[in-house]
Amino acid sequence: MSSSASVSAASTLDSLSQPSELPSETQNQELENLKRHVAEGLRRPQKTLSSMYFYDDEGSRLFQQIMALPEYYPTRTEFQLFTRHQSALATALRPTATQEPFFLLELGAGDGLKTKILLRHLLETNATFTYVPVDISEAALEGLAASLGEELPELRVEPIVADYSEALRLMAARPGRKVVLFLGSNIGNFLPPDRLTFLRNLAAPLSPNDRLLIGFDLQKNPRTIRAAYDDAQGVTAAFNLNLLARLNRELGADFDLAHWQHYTDYDPLAGAVRSYLVSTRTQAVHISALNQSFQFAAWETIHTENSYKFTAPQIKALAAEAGLSVTEFFTDEQNYFADVVLRPA
Numbered sequence: 241m242s243s244s245a246s247v248s249a250a251s252t253l254d255s256l257s258q259p260s261e262l263p264s265e266t267q268n269q270e271l272e273n274l275k276r277h278v279a280e281g282l283r284r285p286q287k288t289l290s291s292m293y294f295y296d297d298e299g300s301r302l303f304q305q306i307m308a309l310p311e312y313y314p315t316r317t318e319f320q321l322f323t324r325h326q327s328a329l330a331t332a333l334r335p336t337a338t339q340e341p342f343f344l345l346e347l348g349a350g351d352g353l354k355t356k357i358l359l360r361h362l363l364e365t366n367a368t369f370t371y372v373p374v375d376i377s378e379a380a381l382e383g384l385a386a387s388l389g390e391e392l393p394e395l396r397v398e399p400i401v402a403d404y405s406e407a408l409r410l411m412a413a414r415p416g417r418k419v420v421l422f423l424g425s426n427i428g429n430f431l432p433p434d435r436l437t438f439l440r441n442l443a444a445p446l447s448p449n450d451r452l453l454i455g456f457d458l459q460k461n462p463r464t465i466r467a468a469y470d471d472a473q474g475v476t477a478a479f480n481l482n483l484l485a486r487l488n489r490e491l492g493a494d495f496d497l498a499h500w501q502h503y504t505d506y507d508p509l510a511g512a513v514r515s516y517l518v519s520t521r522t523q524a525v526h527i528s529a530l531n532q533s534f535q536f537a538a539w540e541t542i543h544t545e546n547s548y549k550f551t552a553p554q555i556k557a558l559a560a561e562a563g564l565s566v567t568e569f570f571t572d573e574q575n576y577f578a579d580v581v582l583r584p585a
C-alpha cells in the first residue's frame with residue numbers, strides 16, 4: 241500500500257495501525273463522545289442509541305458475516321451491479337476524459353468489497369487517483385488496507401479513521417477533483433431531515449466536474465426487507481446486542497444480555513426498517529463511566545437503527561432538494577437496489 245502523510249485533520253490508518261499507538265487524546269475524545277451519546281440517548285422518553293456505535297471490532301466482524309447471509313440481499317445485489325456496470329460507472333464518475341488526477345473518497349468504506357471492482361477497473365484504464373477510504377471503525381479500515389496492499393499493490397491509498405462529519409470537513413478543505421462514494425445504502429440510516437442536511441453538506445463543496453455515487457436500497461416486498469434485518473441464524477440479533485456488550489466493555493455497564501432481545505420491523509408506509517433492543521423484564525443497569533443507573537420497564541425498547549428504503553422518484557426529489565442532479569441511475573434486474581451518480585445541480 242502506498243500511503244501519503246498529507247491527510248491533515250484526522251488520523252490516518254498508518255498512525256493508528258497499533259491500537260496501543262492511538263493518540264490518547266483521540267481515544268479520550270472517542271470515549272467522551274460515546275459517554276455523552278449514551279447519557280443523552282438513555283435519558284430520552286424513547287431510549288435511543290445510534291447505529292454508528294455498532295461498529296467496534298466485534299461489530300465490524302459480525303457485519304462481515306451479515307453481508308454473506310442468504311437473507312441480506314443489499315451487498316450481493318450492489319456487488320452484482322458493480323460487476324455488471326463497472327465500465328459505465330467509471331465513465332460516469334470521470335466526466336472529463338482527461339487524465340486529471342482525482343481523489344476517490346469513500347465514506348463508511350467497510351471492507352470495500354464492491355469498491356474493489358471499481359478500483360481495479362480504474363487502475364486497468366490508467367486513471368490517476370488516490371483512494372481515500374474513511375470509516376469510524378479502525379478494525380474495518382485495517383482489514384481493508386491490508387487486503388488492498390495484497391490485491392492492488394499499485395493503488396495509492398490514504399485511509400482515514402474518522403466519522404462522516406470529519407470526513408466532510410476534510411473533503412471541503414482539500415483542493416482537486418473529487419469523486420465521493422457512499423455505498424451499501426448507508427444513506428438509509430439517516431432520519432429524513434438529517435439525510436437532507438448531510439447531502440447538502442456533501443454537495444456544497446463539490447465543483448461541476450466532481451461526482452457522487454450513492455447506493456440506495458429500493459422499496460420492495462416488505463417480507464424480503466424484513467428478513468434481511470432478522471436472519472434465521474441470528475447474526476443480526478448478535479450484531480444489535482453487541483452494542484450493549486460494547487457498553488459493558490467500554491463504559492463498565494452491567495447489561496445482562498440474557499434479558500435483552502433483538503427486534504426489528506419494516507414499516508412500508510414510512511419505508512423504514514426500525515431495529516430495537518428489548519428489555520425482557522424490569523431491570524436496572526448501572527454504567528460506571530457515567531456513574532449512573534438507568535431503569536428499564538419490562539418490554540421497554542432502545543431504538544438502535546433506522547434503515548430507510550427508497551423509490552426512484554424519492555431519490556430524484558431528494559437529490560434536487562440537496563442541490564444535486566442525477567446523471568446516471570443504475571439498477572439491477574429485480575429493482576432491488578440503485579447506484580446513483582449525482583453532480584452539483
Ligand SMILES: C[S@@+](CC[C@H](N)C(=O)[O-])C[C@H]1O[C@@H](n2cnc3c(N)ncnc32)[C@H](O)[C@@H]1O
Pocket residue numbers: 291292295303315347348349350351352353374375376377380402403404405422423424425426
Ligand atoms: C453498513 S456498513 C457498509 C460498508 C460498505 N460501505 C458497504 O457498502 O459494504 C457501514 C460502514 O460505515 C461505517 N460507519 C457507520 N457510521 C459511520 C459514521 N458516522 N462515520 C464514519 N463511518 C461510519 C461503519 O463502520 C461501517 O464500516
